[in-house]
Amino acid sequence: MNKKTIKDIDVYDKKVLVRVDFNVPVIDGKITDDNRIREALPTINYLLEKGAAVILMSHLGRPEGVDPKYSLKVVAERLRELMPNTEVIMADDVTGKDAKAKAKALKLGQVLLLENLRFDAREEENDKNFCKELSSLAEVYVNDAFGTAHRKHASTYGVAKLLPNAIGFLIEKELNIIVGTINNPKRPFVGILGGAKVKDKIGIIDSLLDTVDTLIIGGGMAYTFLSAMGYKIGESLFDETNVDEAKRLMQKAKDKGVNFLLPIDLVETTAIDNVSDAKLTKDQNIDDGYMGVDIGKKTIKLFTKAIKKAKTVIWNGPVGVFEKKEFAVGTYSIAKALTKVKGTTIIGGGDSASAVINMGLAHKMTHISTGGGASLKLFEGKVLPGVDVIDNL
Numbered sequence: 001m002n003k004k005t006i007k008d009i010d011v012y013d014k015k016v017l018v019r020v021d022f023n024v025p026v027i028d029g030k031i032t033d034d035n036r037i038r039e040a041l042p043t044i045n046y047l048l049e050k051g052a053a054v055i056l057m058s059h060l061g062r063p064e065g066v067d068p069k070y071s072l073k074v075v076a077e078r079l080r081e082l083m084p085n086t087e088v089i090m091a092d093d094v095t096g097k098d099a100k101a102k103a104k105a106l107k108l109g110q111v112l113l114l115e116n117l118r119f120d121a122r123e124e125e126n127d128k129n130f131c132k133e134l135s136s137l138a139e140v141y142v143n144d145a146f147g148t149a150h151r152k153h154a155s156t157y158g159v160a161k162l163l164p165n166a167i168g169f170l171i172e173k174e175l176n177i178i179v180g181t182i183n184n185p186k187r188p189f190v191g192i193l194g195g196a197k198v199k200d201k202i203g204i205i206d207s208l209l210d211t212v213d214t215l216i217i218g219g220g221m222a223y224t225f226l227s228a229m230g231y232k233i234g235e236s237l238f239d240e241t242n243v244d245e246a247k248r249l250m251q252k253a254k255d256k257g258v259n260f261l262l263p264i265d266l267v268e269t270t271a272i273d274n275v276s277d278a279k280l281t282k283d284q285n286i287d288d289g290y291m292g293v294d295i296g297k298k299t300i301k302l303f304t305k306a307i308k309k310a311k312t313v314i315w316n317g318p319v320g321v322f323e324k325k326e327f328a329v330g331t332y333s334i335a336k337a338l339t340k341v342k343g344t345t346i347i348g349g350g351d352s353a354s355a356v357i358n359m360g361l362a363h364k365m366t367h368i369s370t371g372g373g374a375s376l377k378l379f380e381g382k383v384l385p386g387v388d389v390i391d392n393l
């Protein structure tokens, strides 16, 4: 990789503005998974050890303007617990009076956390003045927010153009593992894609078909493919506008000799909440008035067999409505199968990462990405704007 990392820049006696991804799940005012905060610690600690003062910035959720429900104060508290020997100061605003004053007074070895970047609408607009206000708080910029590196926002993109810059250890690690694996996979190389929307994943299916040996499709997006093959899909998720695209992708798989696996039986029910109506189909056809909500037993066997043979697996998206435990069997079976792989297993963030973590299987995977959208872009072979904007070595 030819991008500058924090090891390539001088931060001694400097204020360093670090974009981190502290977008953690908060339920009833409590952080339920602090993995993203922990993953930011190596960069923060390194900068402090090198004699910098660190100003952290992140978004949390999708607030519309200032909303105390989305305050990063809860993150500051967690950070204090994780860094007991460091003074962590919380600003009351993003680039307002309080942030400016606290940034100015910040001493070497101290950490300042700005309020939720999305309290200011200019963040997502990559507004010039907002970039200037952020950059004026510090002397160096570091991007370590892998989870938002696929976005061209002020804090992930615009501000990098105004300060000497580098990527942090988390982004470096994610890039090395994901890009390194995809560019040089041990074979058989298996891709697993699930989730709801075909539309979002066409580009990645298309590019994965150029590299994988087997592509497994599950979840809500399987039904557009099954429908394109002439099977009955009842009330299942269906993207009418992408049927031709689904046909083209299946033809491409054939032409390339890629083993393209779709479900061969399913769990169907009358509505997602009607758990008691759930039954197993005998083949790929869904009954009238029913919708597919998980993969069936035969499919689990078929998918598991392909996964276990793999030397490299990448996975993004649940293969069923896994939020309901009754329909999570398929997704959990995939996670279990991955633990049997004698090779590299990469989980592309988001729901599949939650499934693996909830099952207590995280330690059995090679890598669980902290960014769903960003890792998908890398699976697709795309460049992330938040990395692209960083100076080359």
Ligand code: AMP
Pocket: 194, 195, 196, 197, 200, 218, 219, 220, 221, 237, 292, 293, 294, 316, 317, 318, 319, 320, 321, 322, 323, 350, 351
């Ligand atoms: P995505 O954001 O595209 O990865 O989609 C994730 C969502 O897909 C999860 O909330 C799942 O509940 C949902 N999902 C997976 N399989 C199905 C299905 N068969 N029908 C409806 N939704 C599904």
